[in-house]
Amino acid sequence: MEFLKSGRYDSSLINENMMGPNSMKMLEEILGENGLKPGMRVLDLGCGRGLTSIFLAREYGVQVFAVDLWITATDNYRRFREQGLDERIIPLHANALDLPFADEYFDALISIDSYHYFGRDEAYFDSRLAGMLKKDALIAIGVPGFRHEVKENIPEEMKPYWFDEVIETIHSAEWWRKVFSASEHFDLKEIREMECFEEAWHDWLATDNEYAVSDRPMMAADGGRYMNLLSIVGKKK
Numbered sequence: 001m002e003f004l005k006s007g008r009y010d011s012s013l014i015n016e017n018m019m020g021p022n023s024m025k026m027l028e029e030i031l032g033e034n035g036l037k038p039g040m041r042v043l044d045l046g047c048g049r050g051l052t053s054i055f056l057a058r059e060y061g062v063q064v065f066a067v068d069l070w071i072t073a074t075d076n077y078r079r080f081r082e083q084g085l086d087e088r089i090i091p092l093h094a095n096a097l098d099l100p101f102a103d104e105y106f107d108a109l110i111s112i113d114s115y116h117y118f119g120r121d122e123a124y125f126d127s128r129l130a131g132m133l134k135k136d137a138l139i140a141i142g143v144p145g146f147r148h149e150v151k152e153n154i155p156e157e158m159k160p161y162w163f164d165e166v167i168e169t170i171h172s173a174e175w176w177r178k179v180f181s182a183s184e185h186f187d188l189k190e191i192r193e194m195e196c197f198e199e200a201w202h203d204w205l206a207t208d209n210e211y212a213v214s215d216r217p218m219m220a221a222d223g224g225r226y227m228n229l230l231s232i233v234g235k236k237k
Helices: 011-017 023-031 051-060 073-082 124-132 164-169 173-181 197-205 210-222
Strands: 041-045 063-068 089-093 106-112 133-146 186-193 227-236
Touching: 011 051, 023 051, 023 106, 023 133, 023 197, 023 227, 041 051, 051 063, 051 073, 051 089, 051 106, 063 073, 073 089, 124 133, 124 186, 133 173, 173 186, 173 227, 197 210, 197 227
Parallel strands: 041 063, 041 106, 063 089, 106 133
Antiparallel strands: 133 227, 186 227
8 A cells, every 4th residue: 555644754753763563654554544633632552652643643633642651751742842743742651551531531542553562351441441532432453463363373483483472462353353342332343454564564674773673583484474463443332
């Protein structure tokens, strides 16, 4: 697919702030025709260094609450200010298990390359997120995935790379479908493999980030056979 929005961004901004596969391209594909309107209040949960928050604020004119546990609010505020978006993006350092927001506060929830760390429990969405979302709020999630569920059946060539954390956090589309189908408040509209898998990973692996460098042998061994990226879209019931 063509990335008409994310393709316009300065490569140095993206390369310096990626923390995994290109999150702007993932978000552009996931949103597609799932429109956001100017002025909407959006929770960007697990925003990392804020690339997705910058994209949301600039491309859609929404107010973004950029929440991350690993990156400080001060670090992200500096980045948002440099982009001239500090009045549209509010950075917060917070835990996804203890978010400080009012009931029915957000028009949309976005989470790119982070939900798999904190949202795997079937009860998580209903107990931690549903209350702060308005009825019919858009939910757009992007996570790394497996084409087929992997447990003890790890391919021989992937054993040097798929440690316990990988097997615990990365799952197949069907696994995630069961998680969200168990929710009373998540109306799942679509879960699918993303077209941007190769391109998003290529952008990340081409950087000199030490974690990207360490991911290169894993992705070479995978060769596109086992891993994917998953788009999960729904609404708050």
